[in-house]
Amino acid sequence: MSSAAAPAALSLKVGNRRDRARLSANLFWTVLCAGLSFLTLVPLFSIVYLVLRNGLVLLRPSVFTELPPAPGLEGGGVGNAIQGTLVMVAIALVLATPLGILSAIYICEYAPLSRLAGAVRFNAKLLTGIPSIICGVFAYAVVVVTTGSFSALAGGVALAVLALPTVLLTSEQALLGVPYALREASYGLGASRFQTIFRVVLPEARPAMMTGVMLAVARAAGETAPVLFTALFSEYWLKGIMQPAASLSVLIFNFAGLPYPHQIQLAWTASLILVALVTAANVTAQLAFTKRQPGKKR
Amino acid sequence: MSGPATPTASNPFRRRGLRVDPFFAVTWLAALATVASLVWIVASILHQAWPAIQKTGAGFFVNSVWDSNRERFGAFPYLMGTVLSSVIALLIALPLGVGIAIFLSENFLPVPARQAIRFVVEMLAAIPSVVYGLWGIAVVIPLVQRWGGLLADHVGFLPLFKGPAYGNSMLTASLVLSLMVLPTITAIGRTALATVPKTLREGSYAVGATRWETIFGILLPTAAPGIVAATILAFGRAMGETMAVAMLIGNSPRLNWSLLSPAGTLASLLANQFAEASGIQVSALMYAAFTLVLLTLLVNMLGEFVLRRAQRATAGLR
Numbered sequence: 001m002s003s004a005a006a007p008a009a010l011s012l013k014v015g016n017r018r019d020r021a022r023l024s025a026n027l028f029w030t031v032l033c034a035g036l037s038f039l040t041l042v043p044l045f046s047i048v049y050l051v052l053r054n055g056l057v058l059l060r061p062s063v064f065t066e067l068p069p070a071p072g073l074e075g076g077g078v079g080n081a082i083q084g085t086l087v088m089v090a091i092a093l094v095l096a097t098p099l100g101i102l103s104a105i106y107i108c109e110y111a112p113l114s115r116l117a118g119a120v121r122f123n124a125k126l127l128t129g130i131p132s133i134i135c136g137v138f139a140y141a142v143v144v145v146t147t148g149s150f151s152a153l154a155g156g157v158a159l160a161v162l163a164l165p166t167v168l169l170t171s172e173q174a175l176l177g178v179p180y181a182l183r184e185a186s187y188g189l190g191a192s193r194f195q196t197i198f199r200v201v202l203p204e205a206r207p208a209m210m211t212g213v214m215l216a217v218a219r220a221a222g223e224t225a226p227v228l229f230t231a232l233f234s235e236y237w238l239k240g241i242m243q244p245a246a247s248l249s250v251l252i253f254n255f256a257g258l259p260y261p262h263q264i265q266l267a268w269t270a271s272l273i274l275v276a277l278v279t280a281a282n283v284t285a286q287l288a289f290t291k292r293q294p295g296k297k298r
Numbered sequence: 299m300s301g302p303a304t305p306t307a308s309n310p311f312r313r314r315g316l317r318v319d320p321f322f323a324v325t326w327l328a329a330l331a332t333v334a335s336l337v338w339i340v341a342s343i344l345h346q347a348w349p350a351i352q353k354t355g356a357g358f359f360v361n362s363v364w365d366s367n368r369e370r371f372g373a374f375p376y377l378m379g380t381v382l383s384s385v386i387a388l389l390i391a392l393p394l395g396v397g398i399a400i401f402l403s404e405n406f407l408p409v410p411a412r413q414a415i416r417f418v419v420e421m422l423a424a425i426p427s428v429v430y431g432l433w434g435i436a437v438v439i440p441l442v443q444r445w446g447g448l449l450a451d452h453v454g455f456l457p458l459f460k461g462p463a464y465g466n467s468m469l470t471a472s473l474v475l476s477l478m479v480l481p482t483i484t485a486i487g488r489t490a491l492a493t494v495p496k497t498l499r500e501g502s503y504a505v506g507a508t509r510w511e512t513i514f515g516i517l518l519p520t521a522a523p524g525i526v527a528a529t530i531l532a533f534g535r536a537m538g539e540t541m542a543v544a545m546l547i548g549n550s551p552r553l554n555w556s557l558l559s560p561a562g563t564l565a566s567l568l569a570n571q572f573a574e575a576s577g578i579q580v581s582a583l584m585y586a587a588f589t590l591v592l593l594t595l596l597v598n599m600l601g602e603f604v605l606r607r608a609q610r611a612t613a614g615l616r
Contacts, residue, residue, distance in 0.1 A: 022508055029510040034406065036397040037415065043477050044422055047433045054436075102328030110322050119333045127336055129531070129598035130591065131538020133565050134339065137587040140572065141342040161335065168332065194321050222426030225540040225565070229572035249428045249541075256432045256545060271429045282424055
């Protein structure tokens with residue numbers, strides 16, 4: 001991509017005044033562009049720095065095992081919030097992964113050119129663009145109103161809506177990445193369509209599909225808006241999926257608005273844990289993908 | 299794209315009688331469910347919103363009083379807040395995002411350094427929204443309080459900067475929003491710039507243009523449709539962004555043109571009121587959610603449309 005070498009290195013003493021003006025304009029834009037690019041790194045480093053500095057203060061083993069402190073009290077942890085986040089992400093995966101992967105198999109293996117496949121692709125694109133809070137509103141309308149209570153299940157459903165397009169679109173890419181020759185070879189040996197998909201295509205596409213699932217985990221774990229008024233929050237451990245559940249993100253939101261320094265400190269610690277969780281999921285996603293890359297052919 | 303579809307008749311071992319692969323039926327159902335989900339989302343929200351739609355009608359969009367106690371629901375301030383905060387965020391993020399996209403697609407830096415910057419910008423996208431909110435409370439609100447006061451003192455005669463200056467304000471929310479949409483603009487903009495054929499760039503250099511004359515005269519105009527698509531999609535993202543905005547904008551139901559005063563957006567309204575809402579208020583909030591869904595769907599469809607046309611246009615240049 002480093003393409004044709006730009007003639008920017010021409011020395012300024014070449015040429016007449018007009019050329020010198022052009023070259024200084026060139027230099028001006030280069031400096032401005034570089035300056036602006038590095039300027040945007042400042043907020044990111046600020047975020048990472050503050051999350052680390054403020055988050056590490058309270059990061060002890062007890063933070064992972066204790067319940068959040070009542071307003072104004074010291075001590076406590078975010079144990080139930082971690083539990084709630086993991087449970088709801090798990091529910092989301094259980095709902096979204098089969099649906100996403102099966103849909104991807106339909107639009108890639110069975111009927112890639114059908115009208116339904118086109119509709120699925122278009123819908124998935126639109127679903128990615130839906131604001132995350134709308135997933136919450138939907139789960140509220142469908143689960144909370146129906147069952148009559150806020151619950152971890154409602155939060156999981158909201159996150160599933162969020163995860164579905166990610167799983168679907170990355171699975172589609174994973175299936176498209178399986179060389180066509182493999183399928184032909186399988187058919188050539190007399191395998192049925194079903195056998196080809198299960199024995200040849202899916203094993204080949206699995207690592208890239210895992211990438212999609214992990215990306216969905218990363219996206220779902222970090223979200224607040226979908227669980228804010230579906231799972232609500234809870235001061236206690238989660239006993240069943242039909243009960244309100246705490247989550248790291250809602251805990252951060254709630255505690256950030258409190259006037260107690262200790263609670264705000266705990267919000268930073270929860271942020272650190274949440275960012276670590278999301279980053280771990282993202283890194284796993286990248287690793288699962290890059291491991292496959294070398295042998296991959298179109 | 300050669301689809302992996304082969305005629306089903308190609309399998310000699312299939313029993314004649316069994317024409318439908320049961321697994322096919324399962325995937326077909328899943329695909330159908332995926333398509334149905336979007337319809338279901340819109341329909342269920344519309345269903346819940348119906349009482350409020352009947353009660354307030356189109357007045358919902360023009361009335362500017364939101365008072366749930368007196369059951370008066372006018373979403374105009376929130377609608378304005380949604381559009382205004384997103385527009386300001388884009389005004390800030392667009393030059394920065396395109397600048398970074400140029401910086402990353404030119405050979406100013408060696409490839410590893412560029413990949414490092416790209417990674418950092420992608421990390422911006424991975425940070426949860428609520429952490430942006432927490433950071434905004436700790437860093438951006440004090441900054442806006444200090445500099446906003448100065449702005450109000452010196453250019454307060456402009457309605458946009460009328461005092462008094464608050465920390466929880468439209469400006470704070472827009473600043474953080476701009477940071478959050480930056481990765482979207484950079485990623486799509488970079489792709490658009492990268493797909494400009496090399497020959498165009500070489501041709502420009504060959505006739506003696508400098509690097510930036512090439513960027514402004516050739517690269518940006520060629521990549522313009524892609525950059526426009528990036529802007530539209532980023533606009534859609536900014537409108538739906540909830541948590542950071544809800545934590546920073548001050549959530550005022552009053553219509554105010556000053557960037558230094560608290561405001562509200564449709565999304566922040568939902569985030570703040572939904573958990574404690576009851577009765578007709580739930581329905582009114584559903585109405586607001588329905589408005590937000592329609593807005594974002596429209597913007598995203600437009601963005602996808604422009605992006606697809608942009609890709610087709612650059613494909614023709616090859």
